[in-house]
Amino acid sequence: MTKRHLEGEAVRAGGFASPRTFSSIMSRMAGLLGLFVLLALSSPAFLRSQNLINVLRQASLLTILSCGMTLVILTGGIDLSVGAVATLSSCMTANLFRVGQPGSSVLLGVATALLVGALCGLVNGLMVAKVKLPPFIATFGMMQVARGCSLLLIGGNIIYGFRRDFRFLGAGVIGGIPVPIMIAAAVVGVIWFISRKTVFGRSVYATGANKRAAMLSGVHVDRALVQVYVLNGVIAAFTGLLYVARLNAAEPGFGDQLQLQAIAATVMGGAAMTGGRGDVTGTAVGALIMMMIINGMNLNGISSLWQQALTGAIIICAVLAENLSQRRK
């Protein structure tokens, strides 16, 4: 009897690796809901549709960036270079193709940025998979190199005034919904599909969960690693473009904190730093929780001096609570 019953449950959990992952995501949703109620009670402004859309808009870029980070963390790695890569690729596009000038090609500019991101990711991936450098070291080096290149490229200048159709990507609205929200939803969907429904995604989980057993089962571990870092580089570059489009300005340094936020959102979303455990839908919830916390602090008039310290403390508590509940089983 019980057997049948449990099997039914596993089927219902669908694409999730195990009922446990499923329940872990459900508990995260519950946390999100709790936070939502709390914020709604603390400030009437929170529930205004304009504010809610605002939160989503702010969370959207972080969500996109964190999707890539989730894949990397699922392999048991980490990528410290995403913020710098986002900056470098968008600055290069801004500088080389003058996306701001009339007559320039948006398409070419976007393609260049993505290519730069892919190249950075490729170097990261090769260093991790082939040279066997620890991901922390490899991507830390890449972060410094990319930062340096951004500075070399445009120095202390700010490039601004981009074409309207380019800015639409970051600041446009369709039917009352900002474009970045739609893009974020699409990216989460695509990455979820890739990670849960493809052979490649399975390799990612297997590599992170037990590299040696995966290799001995014929999983193309090295190739999966390189692909993940390339994909992450592309996503970072894409996020950089969206930032520039939204701010209508590119300057070296706008992405300096992004990698840490992306790591935080991923971990808040339930991914294990040791690899093999986690899910992009969880990450999206994690990013949303982080942005809601910031939004709530703003609405309640908490000084920006306090906000960073509080955010940090909340992240630690959230992950702690998760770990404790996992240990209890």
Next chain:
Amino acid sequence: MQCPYLVQLKGICKSFPGVRALNNVDFDLKPGEVHVLIGENGAGKSTLMKILSGNYMQDSGEIILGGKAVTMDSPKKAEESGISIIHQEFNLVPQLTVEQNIFLGHEPRCKMKLFPNRAVSRSDAGKLLERVGLDVGLDERVEDLGVAQKQLVELAKALSLDARVLIMDEPTAALSSREIESLFGIIRQLTGEGVGIIYISHRLGEVHEIGDRVTVLRDGQGVGTMNVADVVLDELVRMMVGRDLSEMFVRSRVPAESGRKIVLKAERLCVDGLLDDISLEVREGEIVGLAGLVGSGRTEFAKAVFGVLPVSDGHIELFGERVTRSNPRNLIRMGVGLVPEDRKDEGIIQILSVQENITMASLGRLFPSGIVKSSIERRTTQKYVDMLRIMTDSLGKQVCFLSGGNQQKVVVGKWLCSELRLIIFDEPTRGVDVGAKAEIHRIMDDLVRQGVSILMISSDLPEVLGMSDRIYVVRSGRTVREFARDEASQEEIIRHAMGGESCAS
């Protein structure tokens, strides 16, 4: 009034979500005896011992130490009460020295309690090593020691805590027969000093050799406790599984024909420092046994064939073709699979599900488009779960929650799913209970009847003799003798494996 028992466990019950692990189990231990605890994997042996050593809390029932009921709520508490457990996987820090490991967590201190008292710890460590009969330097790093030596370091560590109760979980699983002998000597010496030993084992032969009393667990319940002198082996097996010993080996023989195709041929295969001239052949539909001492190069040979260790000289032919690009991916594509000795680190992926583990090696074949179709995956997995009788309550269950035998079946399922022609089994039934062992043998037999070839590495001689069509003996990285099935005997194999008088290492 002196209590005759060191430990009494009364009416212990423990449930995990969905499973009743222990149901009203009684167990006791007297000073100076070896009490053997046997039962199939998943029978509740480790759970019971984890309760005694403070890793789990029982749901109900009593733990009585020397006549007093206690609450065993942490491993620290158990340690202080004189209970030490030696796990099958050692709890040693490989980078530290022997001495540091022995006193890890309870280093002798100087008066001020600030600094370690080196003089005391050195002399104590020396005495402990002498007591367990281990002849290595105190400053030797643990990672440089062999398995048997590590085990003795564990033992010394337990003794340094003044253990009155010693729990040993399959202490002989990775030892050679000579090492087992000396371990038994130490156990007898300890019991002579009044230490009580709880001895968990899958090797039934050891029950008579070392045990005073034996308790059998089945499905979380105590089936009985007896004096070892009063029981015979077959009876124990029946108590464990409710089945006869004669059912253990189910090999159905097909008359051997010489015309069968050669599937694997290794010629003068060498791996630097590990293998030095291994030559053998495996034919279609054959089980070839590879016997030898632990460390003789059997596992290394399997790894060299599977492309994990680099071949320095000689060559390998598979299905008539010389292997050039040797890596696991390529070999799997050619139709070769390896069921590794180290199941937990190399065979299964613990945190992934049964389903993900079983389809792991055949994703490319099942889903050529690169997109995983859940319905196909589920149907495929269910087929192997049914065929191999893997006991799991769902396909999505994480493999780490299965018992050892079922985990091994998952590894086998992974290779069946990828439709191979040659499977190398390295210690297929180590750490697996009697019932699952018979089933794995049945599966191997089915496989060869379907034309799959098997190379089986095993330290279990009855298994080698019972299952193999031909047997090669390996010593010091060389194949020293080939036997046809009916010429081989345990004595002959051991004689060749040990090299007559001198034991090659």
